[in-house]
Amino acid sequence: MRIGFIGAGKVAQAITKGLIDSGITAAENIIASSPKQDHLLLTQISKLGVGTTFNNKTVVKESDVVVVCTKPNVVSRVLTEFSSDVSKSHLIISVALGVTTKTMEKALPKNTRVVRVMPNTPALVRMSASVYCMGSSVIETDAETVSKLLTSFGYCEEISESLIDIATGLSGSGPAYVFTAIQSLADGAVKMGMPRDQALRLAAYAVMGSAKLVLESGQHPDSLKDDVCSPAGCTIYAMHLLEKRGFRAALIDAVEVATLRTKELGDFKV
Numbered sequence: 001m002r003i004g005f006i007g008a009g010k011v012a013q014a015i016t017k018g019l020i021d022s023g024i025t026a027a028e029n030i031i032a033s034s035p036k037q038d039h040l041l042l043t044q045i046s047k048l049g050v051g052t053t054f055n056n057k058t059v060v061k062e063s064d065v066v067v068v069c070t071k072p073n074v075v076s077r078v079l080t081e082f083s084s085d086v087s088k089s090h091l092i093i094s095v096a097l098g099v100t101t102k103t104m105e106k107a108l109p110k111n112t113r114v115v116r117v118m119p120n121t122p123a124l125v126r127m128s129a130s131v132y133c134m135g136s137s138v139i140e141t142d143a144e145t146v147s148k149l150l151t152s153f154g155y156c157e158e159i160s161e162s163l164i165d166i167a168t169g170l171s172g173s174g175p176a177y178v179f180t181a182i183q184s185l186a187d188g189a190v191k192m193g194m195p196r197d198q199a200l201r202l203a204a205y206a207v208m209g210s211a212k213l214v215l216e217s218g219q220h221p222d223s224l225k226d227d228v229c230s231p232a233g234c235t236i237y238a239m240h241l242l243e244k245r246g247f248r249a250a251l252i253d254a255v256e257v258a259t260l261r262t263k264e265l266g267d268f269k270v
């Protein structure tokens with residue numbers, strides 16, 4: 001499968017690395033484009049062994065699957081630019097926040113097979129949490145192709161397009177919330193006298209292990225939390241403080257505003 005990336009930034013690089021590391025396709029079957037002014041991103045992605053070009057149309061001509069990895073505000077322009085090079089054999093995937101399958105279909109020839117995907121940056125270490133929804137003209141094997149590509153750099157599931165903005169505020173933006181939590185937990189330990197690198201390591205493993213326990217035990221997160229809170233122990237004291245400071249409400253609000261902002265950006269662009 002020949003895979004092309006329009007845009008060579010953080011997400012294109014994360015996905016490319018995942019695809020190559022998993023062996024799903026060889027680097028020589030991948031090509032990426034970026035505007036002329038930006039040599040740096042193309043230089044970075046070319047270090048993974050993939051081909052590069054300044055011409056988006058070349059990417060489309062040389063690919064079976066085209067992944068649009070530009071910022072949302074340029075997606076429509078980019079799709080229109082290469083629209084005349086798209087044929088029935090192409091599968092066009094967009095990872096852009098807020099850009100609907102309908103918007104993609106409008107900018108491309110009738111019956112173009114399009115898919116909207118929301119991955120996240122842990123794709124770099126093949127631990128992405130991705131979701132995808134299919135456009136109206138996909139063929140039977142497209143879901144399988146997309147799932148195979150996304151699974152090569154982490155977990156994925158198909159969802160209804162009505163839920164994809166919520167997934168953006170949850171798992172798309174989620175790594176930023178979690179990185180901040182890890183850094184802050186480590187700061188607490190540093191404040192109490194632990195060396196920084198050790199504190200970061202322990203905080204990151206605590207987050208990773210807790211996530212694995214939620215997924216593998218099938219237990220409710222509150223029940224797992226209760227297991228850590230012994231009567232009159234240190235954890236229940238810390239939990240009381242977090243509740244008083246609005247820890248849960250802050251996270252709920254964060255997902256809400258990120259979801260609403262995603263919808264706003266999508267509407268703006270359409």
Ligand SMILES: NC(=O)c1ccc[n+]([C@@H]2O[C@H](COP(=O)([O-])OP(=O)(O)OC[C@H]3O[C@@H](n4cnc5c(N)ncnc54)[C@H](OP(=O)(O)O)[C@@H]3O)[C@@H](O)[C@H]2O)c1
Nearest residue numbers: 007008009010011034038041069070071072095096097119
């Ligand atoms: N970052 C995340 O965590 C995340 C997660 C999920 C989805 N997304 C989505 O992924 C997309 C890319 O995000 P990113 O963080 O990878 O952005 P990024 O690092 O800024 O990369 C965007 C790339 O698109 C290029 N580009 C701009 N205009 C172009 C054009 N006309 N033709 C071809 N390439 C063009 C940019 O080049 P220049 O630098 O020259 O403009 C750059 O290479 C966004 O739509 C975002 O919503 C991001």
